[in-house]
Amino acid sequence: MQIDTRELACGGLFVAFAAAFAYGTVDLPLGSALRMGPGYFPLMLAIILGVLGLVIIFKGLGRAPSPIGGVPWRGLLFILAGPIVFGLTVRGLGLAAAIALVAAIATLASARAGIRLMLLLTLSLTVFCVIVFSYGLGLPYALVGPWLAPFLPGR
Amino acid sequence: MDLLQNLAIGFSASLDPVNLLYCFLGVLLGTLIGVLPGIGPTATIAMLLPITFGLKPETSLIMLAGIYYGAQYGGSTTAILINLPGESSSAVTAIDGYQMARQGRAGPALAIAALGSFFAGTVATMLVAVFALPLTEMALQFGPAEYFSLIFLGLIASVALAHGSVLKALAMITLGLLFGLVGTDVTSGAQRFTLGIPDISDKLEFVSVAIGVFGLAEILRNLENESDRQVAIKKITHVWPTRDDFRQMVGPVLRGTGLGSALGILPGGGAILSSFAAYTVEKRISKTPEAFGKGAIAGVAAPEAANNAGAQTSFIPMLTLGIPANAVMALMVGAMIIQGIQPGPNVAIEQPQLFWGVITSMWIGNLMLVMLNLPLVGLWVRLLTIPYTVLFPAILVFCSIGVFSVNSNVFDLYTVAFFGLVGYVLIKLGCEPAPLLLGFVLGPMLEENLRRAMTISRGDWTVFFTRPLSATLLVIALLVLVLVFLPSIRAKREEVFQEEG
Amino acid sequence: MKNARIVAVVAALMAAAGFSGGAAAEDYPTRPISMVVPFAAGGPTDTVARLVAESMSRDLGQQILVENVGGAGGTLGASRVAKSDPDGYTLLLHHIGMATSAVLYRKLPYDTLNAFEYVGLVTEVPMTIVARSDFEPADLKGLIDYVKTNKDKVTLANAGVGAASHLCGMLFMSKIGEQLTTVPYKGTGPAMTDLVGKQVDFMCDQTTNTTNQIKGGKIKVYATTTKDRVASLPDVPTAAEAGLQDFEVGIWHGVYAPKGTPPEITAKLSAALQKALKDPLVVKRFADLGTAPSTEAEATPEGLKTKLTSEIERWRPVITAAGVYAD
Structure with a gap:
């Protein structure tokens, strides 16, 4: 028998989410339909989601696989890393360095960008953002964070 | 004639050169900032609030209001150009607007959005001026039961948002509803699905989820095509809408304006529903529903008009009652207090030049926006010619800063990454992200109002049917349900053939 | 305005550069100070903070930037400040x-x-x-009687767990010895909308939120929770006058710094705060909000410490009795 792997994965993912959310309601009081507790509504939704997921799987059985297409693994890695690195460094390194890091990481996501483009983009984006966000909009974040303090020339 | 007198007071205030200048500054800043992906009007107004301390009260409110609708204009621009909605309202515009851009019709899409918004803004401003007070009384009739029925209707209708499988759209809405429940349960105060992380103990941040499932996922999808030199965006054929485009936008703009104006008045977040609702209506009544999701003009014009009309009329509860309907209005109320004006039912009587000045300035601001934005269309369109390798790092940087500026919380950035991954995987598996976002926004409202209505009625289910407004809405929901499923039986058969073929 | 900001940012850079030398307390402040408000921008607390910050900035010669770190009933922002460097540049x-x-x-x-x-x-x-404008009881005594006889019908709104209205509502219930049906909302805005719209019966909330609705005749008022009458609502009796003794609640605001901040710095900040509270503009805006600045004796480290300690002990039995927890 043929199986549409895309539908299988899709339904499976929904079922997995449903199970995770249902598990999350275990500790929550359910209450009754007339006096709903915090767990009632989400559990109902999780059940609905699970059923929908199963129906999607069921309908995928006996069908030819749908094309999924390639996955840009390199892009996936670097694009998702961008915001995370920004989050990890913006308080410690400050806004300027965090911006530079994200810009550099993001350029790495593309196979086409060379080292020259990366440096150019990093520099120009950092300068642009510092001017717009720090000076223009006055975001209340330190440009240079405490981690960098020891490396700066003292007074 | 009272109204004429009031409008005269209003225009004399809003046409004051200083106010005019700040109105222009407001819409200009709003547009520019709205165009930066990830930074929405709430963050912008919060950042610029201190600047207005030195201004006269009406000047500062005129400027802040300008930023608000300016940013919404700008937000639609990024939604259309790079599939990055900064707000729930422009999430709908992104569906067809971005498809138009990919087909080389970014110019017409932007122009239609601008013109539709201007028309809607004009009509809605008139409505505010003429009916502000009676409309407020009507909006107050909306209790928890009515809100529940309205949101329920919205969810039923939103299945139309998907242009693929109805089943998957339903699953995405449900998943969105569940993600929307993460955080503190308002009714009991219990923490749900927070995994013990204090940063999400209130809720997941909307901006993070939206940027993740739309923005990041879109960048990833574009990176797929990198190896084969197939450029995602086709050559731009013309910058301005054709006569045919104009003909196609009239109906949707009119209907969108009506829906948006009506829903925007409701203080409980009716404006959120307006663009979703307008899109749904267009798709239902269209002779070519299959064109939706593939760059339909009505799919841009209607939600844009609705969204702008709703944005204008959402000032009504703020101005007449002093009760903010959303985060932006809360900031406006804060600005008024800092200026020494007590927002409340008396503002219209005690501060006529402020009340009517702000209302008339909204129309002037909309006029400025359309004059500002139409010439800019050419410039924005040219942005698309920037090589993608250069464009997406910039998008990622702006998004990171924008998300961070919402709550100054680094955890929101990790949320972006998580939803970027989830969104991309789901898109890969044939699921559209828009219904998920709608569910996310409406989930907490649906549950809250359901349980609140039940608490007030002491567990009596019949309130939903005995209150006339609520009952009417539920009957409409039932009708929509029938409408959705009847044609979809036919559509589904076609879909099966398509997918197998 | 723009110039001031550029100067501030340059100053910040210079100050950051001078970090390794250790910022001396005498020079404090040499760069902008961040004042964390653990609630969303635009709310009553944010408004109080911005008014005070603006005035204190002028005195200290450095800008105090209000940073909104909302979430988890204010504990998220407080925990951020608790973990910050005790250098006087992060306040709460x-x-x-x-x-x-x-x-x-x-x-x-x-x-x-x-x-x-x-x-x-x-x-x-x-x-x-x-209360909603057509609620039957005529005065506070009538309200208490009505609530006791109709406790299955009455609804008491609040703005969510931990909100001012929630605290006041709990205190009210514990005072009259009844448990009522509470209807929680997400914030004051929606709760007030439903009170004005007559969807719920009554609520206890800050004057910052209620004064204008009262003056506009959109809602009914029974009493204030103060010792003396409130200046902006001279016709409204205090709870004691209206027959409910020991029902004094106020939403007091305080400024804190992380543990270990040098005493010279907190002293400087206290002095600036005291000055700000006498600033005619601040006094005027506070009066508009229906509140008054704290006295000079209260606007001191000791004043705040005493208040905090006594308030924790005061609320512990009320909250424990109600059995509500936020986590």
Whole structure:
């Protein structure tokens, strides 16, 4: 028998989410339909989601696989890393360095960008953002964070 | 004639050169900032609030209001150009607007959005001026039961948002509803699905989820095509809408304006529903529903008009009652207090030049926006010619800063990454992200109002049917349900053939 | 305005550069100060903070930037400040929730009484007991009687767990010895909308939220929760006058610094705060909000410390009895 792997994965993912959310309601009081507790509504939704997921799987059985297409693994890695690195460094390194890091990481996501483009983009984006966000909009974040303090020339 | 007198007071205030200048500054800043992906009007107004301390009260409110609708204009621009909605309202515009851009019709899409918004803004401003007070009384009739029925209707209708499988759209809405429940349960105060992380103990941040499932996922999808030199965006054929485009936008703009104006008045977040609702209506009544999701003009014009009309009329509860309907209005109320004006039912009587000045300035601001934005269309369109390798790092940087500026919380950035991954995987598996976002926004409202209505009625289910407004809405929901499923039986058969073929 | 900002940012850079030398307390402040408000921008607490920050900035010669770090009933912002460097450049402006969250939250990421230095009290916003405009009882006594005989019908709104209206509502219920059906909302805005729209019966909330609705005749008022009548509502009796003794609640606001901040710095900040509270503009705006600045004796580290300690003990039995927790 043929199986549409895309539908299988899709339904499976929904079922997995449903199970995770249902598990999350275990500790929550359910209450009754007339006096709903915090767990009632989400559990109902999780059940609905699970059923929908199963129906999607069921309908995928006996069908030819749908094309999924390639996955840009390199892009996936670097694009998702961008915001995370920004989050990890913006308080410690400050806004300027965090911006530079994200810009550099993001350029790495593309196979086409060379080292020259990366440096150019990093520099120009950092300068642009510092001017717009720090000076223009006055975001209340330190440009240079405490981690960098020891490396700066003292007074 | 009272109204004429009031409008005269209003225009004399809003046409004051200083106010005019700040109105222009407001819409200009709003547009520019709205165009930066990830930074929405709430963050912008919060950042610029201190600047207005030195201004006269009406000047500062005129400027802040300008930023608000300016940013919404700008937000639609990024939604259309790079599939990055900064707000729930422009999430709908992104569906067809971005498809138009990919087909080389970014110019017409932007122009239609601008013109539709201007028309809607004009009509809605008139409505505010003429009916502000009676409309407020009507909006107050909306209790928890009515809100529940309205949101329920919205969810039923939103299945139309998907242009693929109805089943998957339903699953995405449900998943969105569940993600929307993460955080503190308002009714009991219990923490749900927070995994013990204090940063999400209130809720997941909307901006993070939206940027993740739309923005990041879109960048990833574009990176797929990198190896084969197939450029995602086709050559731009013309910058301005054709006569045919104009003909196609009239109906949707009119209907969108009506829906948006009506829903925007409701203080409980009716404006959120307006663009979703307008899109749904267009798709239902269209002779070519299959064109939706593939760059339909009505799919841009209607939600844009609705969204702008709703944005204008959402000032009504703020101005007449002093009760903010959303985060932006809360900031406006804060600005008024800092200026020494007590927002409340008396503002219209005690501060006529402020009340009517702000209302008339909204129309002037909309006029400025359309004059500002139409010439800019050419410039924005040219942005698309920037090589993608250069464009997406910039998008990622702006998004990171924008998300961070919402709550100054680094955890929101990790949320972006998580939803970027989830969104991309789901898109890969044939699921559209828009219904998920709608569910996310409406989930907490649906549950809250359901349980609140039940608490007030002491567990009596019949309130939903005995209150006339609520009952009417539920009957409409039932009708929509029938409408959705009847044609979809036919559509589904076609879909099966398509997918197998 | 723009120039001031550029100067401020340059100053910040220079100050950051001077970090390794150790910023001397005498020079303080040499760069902008961040004042964390643990609630969303635009709310009553944010407004209080911005008014005070603006005035204190002028005195200190450095801008105080208000940073909104909302979430988890204000504990997220408080915990951010508790973990910040104790150099006087990160401050916290929090309200009564500082005391009540110590009881409402069983596991807080900081120790309320030992994680902060105190700068001083800012203001105490009075509360009012208000109801929908067509609610039957005519006065506070009538309200208490009505509530006792109709407790299955009456609904008491609040703005969510830990909100001022929630605290006041709990105190009211414990005073009259009844448990009523509460209807929680997400914030004051929607709760007030439903009160004006007559969907719920009554509520107890800050004057900052209720004064204008009262003056506009959109809601009914029974009493204020203050010792003396509130200046902006001269016709409204205090709870004691109206027949409910010992029902004084105020939403007091205080400024804190992380533990270990040098005493010279907190002293400088206290002095600036006291000056700000005498600033005619601040006094005027506070009066518009229906509140008054704290006295000079209260706007001191000791004043705030005393208040915080006594308030924690005051609310502990009320919250424990109600059995509500936020986590």
